[in-house]
Amino acid sequence: MFFASDNWAGVHPDISANLARHADGVATAYGDGDLDRSVYRRFNELFEREVQVFFVATGTAANALSMAAVNRVGGIALCHSEAHMNVDEFGAMGFYTGGARMAPIPGPLGRIDPEALDRAIRRYSQDLAPAGQPMAVTITQATEVGTVYSVDDVKAIAEISRRHKLPLHMDGARFANAIAATGVSPAEMTWKSGVDLISFGATKNGCWMADAVVILNPDVGKDLRLQRQRAGQTFSKARFISAQFEAYFTDDLWLRMAGRANQMAAHLAETIEDAPAGRLAWLPQANEVFAILNRETAGKLQAAGAKFYEWGVPSGFDGHLGDNEAIHRFVASFATTTEEIDRLGQLLA
Numbered sequence: 001m002f003f004a005s006d007n008w009a010g011v012h013p014d015i016s017a018n019l020a021r022h023a024d025g026v027a028t029a030y031g032d033g034d035l036d037r038s039v040y041r042r043f044n045e046l047f048e049r050e051v052q053v054f055f056v057a058t059g060t061a062a063n064a065l066s067m068a069a070v071n072r073v074g075g076i077a078l079c080h081s082e083a084h085m086n087v088d089e090f091g092a093m094g095f096y097t098g099g100a101r102m103a104p105i106p107g108p109l110g111r112i113d114p115e116a117l118d119r120a121i122r123r124y125s126q127d128l129a130p131a132g133q134p135m136a137v138t139i140t141q142a143t144e145v146g147t148v149y150s151v152d153d154v155k156a157i158a159e160i161s162r163r164h165k166l167p168l169h170m171d172g173a174r175f176a177n178a179i180a181a182t183g184v185s186p187a188e189m190t191w192k193s194g195v196d197l198i199s200f201g202a203t204k205n206g207c208w209m210a211d212a213v214v215i216l217n218p219d220v221g222k223d224l225r226l227q228r229q230r231a232g233q234t235f236s237k238a239r240f241i242s243a244q245f246e247a248y249f250t251d252d253l254w255l256r257m258a259g260r261a262n263q264m265a266a267h268l269a270e271t272i273e274d275a276p277a278g279r280l281a282w283l284p285q286a287n288e289v290f291a292i293l294n295r296e297t298a299g300k301l302q303a304a305g306a307k308f309y310e311w312g313v314p315s316g317f318d319g320h321l322g323d324n325e326a327i328h329r330f331v332a333s334f335a336t337t338t339e340e341i342d343r344l345g346q347l348l349a
Helices: 013-021 034-047 059-069 092-097 114-125 151-163 175-182 224-230 239-274 295-303 338-348
Strands: 052-056 075-080 101-105 133-140 168-172 197-201 211-215 278-280 288-294 309-311 325-331
Touching: 013 239, 034 052, 034 211, 034 239, 052 059, 052 224, 059 092, 059 133, 059 168, 059 197, 059 211, 059 224, 075 114, 101 114, 114 133, 114 151, 133 151, 151 168, 168 175, 175 197, 175 239, 211 224, 239 278, 239 288, 239 325, 239 338, 288 295, 295 325, 295 338
Parallel strands: 075 101, 075 133, 133 168, 168 197
Antiparallel strands: 052 211, 197 211, 278 288, 288 325, 309 325
């Protein structure tokens, strides 16, 4: 019963098979091989325009280098107060940018409040030069608490970003889950709605290790190739990243895996809601489920082999926590089975 995170899951067999298929022979290094170029073209097709793709080792590197690509002197990136980049990446953004900082913006259940964002940007623009200058806005899709920005939500954030001449970045570690949940195209969710660059993650969705920075707006990220080299994030054998993405996009495998994870999360949510010992903290929208459990109950589940984490109370939570109750996060992946969920339900009952 592995619900700790989708990055605990294994690898889809089609992706493993494609890695093995490309293991023999030789290929041009550093992302300039035939396979690499075909994958770049596939990204162009996916986003319905010519984009630039820069493979990196991790989602943290993708986020930090994205911010380096849009950095300014005294730069400040505006993000949700509970964004992964702000609370879970150990200052990587500041390290890669040479000192840029995060400005946390409130908003209910993981999504930035547009009015709060506008107020924050205006505050920095009113003769507060010593405080630094805004350099970008970044949103997380899907969010850290399993919610999803709609296209209209993204457009609202983008409109404010454009008004203040700031690029908009999307942390897409679970981008596939958001696309599968909403049914809109990657282009509509990103550049057609005002997103300039995205950290495109596939590692959480069935790959071995496949993350990238995708530049959607050619006016940003002009030095990213050099910044990636300096950061030690340029792969010599990039074909093995490309091999993963080639399989990932074939026959919409990426959406089928994400859709499966979302379906398992919905089943998990129903199971928790039906159990006498648990209830949902809020309705899931992608592949993360947040449940309110008594800590004694949670301890018994974990002792029986269930893997999940206690979670902090997010802003915008309007439920009630009783004595010794807490919010706990359960994450479904493409590899989650109904048997695991049913076993958890039996333990809860």
